[in-house]
Amino acid sequence: MTQNYRLTLLPGDGIGPEIMSVAVDVLKVIAKRFDLEFEFHYALVGGSAIDETGEPLPQETLKQCKESDAVLLAAIGGYKWDNLPRHQRPETGLLGLRSGLQLFANLRPATIVPQLIEASPLKREIIEGVDLMVVRELTGGIYFGEPKGIFTDTDGHQRGFNTMVYADWEVDRIAKVAFEIAAKRGGKLCSVDKANVLDVSQLWRDRVTLLANDYPEIELSHLYVDNAAMQLVRSPRQFDTIVTGNLFGDILSDLAAVLTGSIGMLPSASLGQGVPGLFEPVHGSAPDIAGMDKANPLAQVLSAAMMLRYGLDQPQAASHIEQAVHNVLEAGYRTGDIMSREMTLVGCQAMGKLLITALEV
Ligand code: NAD
DSSP states (O other): OOEEEEEEEEEESTTHHHHHHHHHHHHHHHHHHHTEEEEEEEOOOTHHHHHHHSSSSOHHHHHHHHTSSEEEEEEOOOGGGTTSOGGGSHHHHHHHHHHHTTOOEEEEEEEOOGGGGGGSSSOHHHHTTOEEEEEEEOSSGGGTOSSOEEEEOTTSOEEEEOOOOOOHHHHHHHHHHHHHHHHHTTSEEEEEEOTTTOHHHHHHHHHHHHHGGGOTTSEEEEEEHHHHHHHHHHOGGGOSEEEEOHHHHHHHHHHHHHHHOOGGGOEEEEEOSSSOEEEEESSOOOGGGTTTTOOOOHHHHHHHHHIIIIISOOHHHHHHHHHHHHHHHHTTEEOGGGOOTTOEEOOHHHHHHHHHHHHHO
16 A cells, blocks of 8 residues: 655755755655655745745744654755844754754764765774764753853852753653664664763663663663763774763764764754654755755755654665665765765766666666
């Protein structure tokens, strides 16, 4: 029986529409091959939404997103909107989307593509074969904890403070997502905290350890965040799935991303409970190359693959896309951002056509 999915597409700004168009072509081929039906609904977000409606996240867009099975976003922002007041900035639209959909789990894979291994700042023997996923808690921890502020103390000195706080249920729900992702991947989960110093981390560790009883097939380990940062650089192949809080995850997911060496290749996902997931490339709207057919559409296409795997539970369709990306790179085709000697330089649209051919094989 044909599976039917309603997708909200948010092309956004800059290179967004160019790379989204490639992803949509890819999804159309996937639909035919895997007997799926995608209903595409376009909506406005970011700078383009400001231009049309005066707001970075129109109510209509949020409503459409909530009514869909998954949301695929390209990128938002650009010079034109940089000087608007904060509540009218494109980024406010993105934050509104994440909070409006209550997306508390951020998934950032860092996979070494064998053909791009030279782009990594690490040595080949260290980086070869790396395939890891950072699961970051996105809506709690020190970025949102109360009380917080800057005040002047009785001694006349100013003091700034924030509160790092997690409730047991917040740890449980992100850990559950991470255990389930580890089960779909290599079956190993490493929880990262600072339980040797922080009480909030001790609670984190206790809850993750308790939840592990429900997942006997997953091999659970714990690392302090300082050691985790060191191990990610020294021996990244040891990791499969990492779960951590908001602050540590912010830092470690960027560290993991830089291991791969190329921003135009990195997808991401944000998930909640009983709500559609949001899937988007890690990179921004690249206004410096917008409209020039120079953008690398692969992070967008790989975000569509993540949508199929983690949002729509279609792992075979996801793998088919990932294999097509692999094959096009193997054949030597590169956009400018990942170009190296003796490879064939192509633009965004040509890369899209090559992908379609690879998918149809
Ligand atoms: P950026 O990621 O847009 O660009 C950084 C550099 O990488 C640029 O030189 C750009 O040309 C290049 N690049 C990025 N993606 C590429 C791709 N797919 N193919 C080829 N080259 C690519 O980051 P920035 O320049 O700091 O920000 C530009 C705008 O994007 C800003 O308005 C920023 O606020 C916004 N932004 C949006 C998001 C998002 O939508 N999630 C994330 C980061 C930045």
